[in-house]
Amino acid sequence: MNPMEFIESLDPQILVGASVAFVVIVVAAFLFSSKKPKGCLDPQNFKDFKLVKRTQLSHNVAKFRFELPTSTSILGLPIGQHISCRGKDGQGEEVIKPYTPTTLDSDVGYFELVIKMYPQGRMSHHFREMRVGDHLAVKGPKGRFKYEPGQGRAFGMLAGGSGITPMFQVARAILENPKDKTRVHLIYANVTYEDILLKDELDGLARTYPDRFQIYYVLNQPPEVWDGGVGFVSKEMIQTHLPAPGPDIQILRCGPPPMNKAMAAHLESLEYAPHMQFQF
Numbered sequence: 001m002n003p004m005e006f007i008e009s010l011d012p013q014i015l016v017g018a019s020v021a022f023v024v025i026v027v028a029a030f031l032f033s034s035k036k037p038k039g040c041l042d043p044q045n046f047k048d049f050k051l052v053k054r055t056q057l058s059h060n061v062a063k064f065r066f067e068l069p070t071s072t073s074i075l076g077l078p079i080g081q082h083i084s085c086r087g088k089d090g091q092g093e094e095v096i097k098p099y100t101p102t103t104l105d106s107d108v109g110y111f112e113l114v115i116k117m118y119p120q121g122r123m124s125h126h127f128r129e130m131r132v133g134d135h136l137a138v139k140g141p142k143g144r145f146k147y148e149p150g151q152g153r154a155f156g157m158l159a160g161g162s163g164i165t166p167m168f169q170v171a172r173a174i175l176e177n178p179k180d181k182t183r184v185h186l187i188y189a190n191v192t193y194e195d196i197l198l199k200d201e202l203d204g205l206a207r208t209y210p211d212r213f214q215i216y217y218v219l220n221q222p223p224e225v226w227d228g229g230v231g232f233v234s235k236e237m238i239q240t241h242l243p244a245p246g247p248d249i250q251i252l253r254c255g256p257p258p259m260n261k262a263m264a265a266h267l268e269s270l271e272y273a274p275h276m277q278f279q280f
């Protein structure tokens with residue numbers, strides 16, 4: 001009996017049943033294969049991640065790469081959120097601080113943190129002592145801010161020092177999504193040129209997306225040749241470089257406490273309403 005004769009000899013009800021089962025299996029296989037992999041974070045419990053690479057970027061800044069359980073695992077951190085990291089300070093006491101990875105879920109198998117280590121910093125001590133092969137205890141996702149494409153027309157960002165990492169995460173997610181038309185305007189303040197974190201990456205984004213991403217660097221102690229801002233971030237700099245107040249813009253802030261306070265005062269006097277602002 002050839003295959004056609006065999007099919008014709010079957011009971012039509014069995015044939016229909018078999019066809020339905022076949023379709024269900026194909027759809028299930030498609031859904032399963034296209035499902036986003038599950039993240040590796042637990043919001044209730046700390047989980048350990050192994051440090052696999054440490055790259056010194058300057059005298060007090062290093063990039064730490066942590067391995068995820070498999071080479072296809074993703075961290076699973078929503079855009080705009082951060083993780084809590086637990087360590088021990090110089091006295092051996094437990095310390096927990098927030099950090100934003102510079103990697104996204106499009107970077108599979110690992111995540112990276114860029115950490116600025118302060119001489120007296122408690123968690124800074126923990127990171128300074130970490131060596132390849134050590135484990136970091138991480139809990140998350142955490143945070144009140146979550147970015148969804150199309151949330152607004154434009155973002156203004158005011159970052160100081162290591163406060164750049166949440167901005168970098170949000171900016172990367174927006175710019176690397178070709179369907180997202182949101183514009184990003186960043187003012188990034190530091191003391192010296194050497195303090196600027198992620199400068200190559202930021203300049204790369206500005207070159208690749210000139211219509212959607214503008215960056216204005218501000219330095220307290222600029223080098224002799226410098227075309228950015230000088231001093232502290234002023235009201236005038238905000239007026240010139242960030243989107244004007246409006247219902248479809250949002251201003252994000254992340255910096256050391258004195259800077260956050262000064263920026264909140266500038267924004268208030270420029271009539272940015274509280275709902276147009278978010279501080280990480």
Ligand SMILES: Cc1cc2nc3c(=O)[nH]c(=O)nc-3n(C[C@H](O)[C@H](O)[C@H](O)COP(=O)(O)OP(=O)(O)OC[C@H]3O[C@@H](n4cnc5c(N)ncnc54)[C@H](O)[C@@H]3O)c2cc1C
Binds near residue numbers: 116123124165256
């Ligand atoms: C949402 C969020 C994400 C963050 N992501 C990152 C990140 O990706 N990378 C990163 O390096 N940090 C990040 N931070 C900052 C981080 O959480 C810690 O505050 C920082 O690492 C200092 O912690 P510490 O325990 O070492 O210092 P602490 O023990 O808290 O401070 C000790 C001393 O260090 C100095 N110091 C501490 N923080 C600052 C500062 N911001 N500016 C200037 N001097 C300071 C001060 O002199 C202070 O007195 C983030 C913060 C937030 C809120």
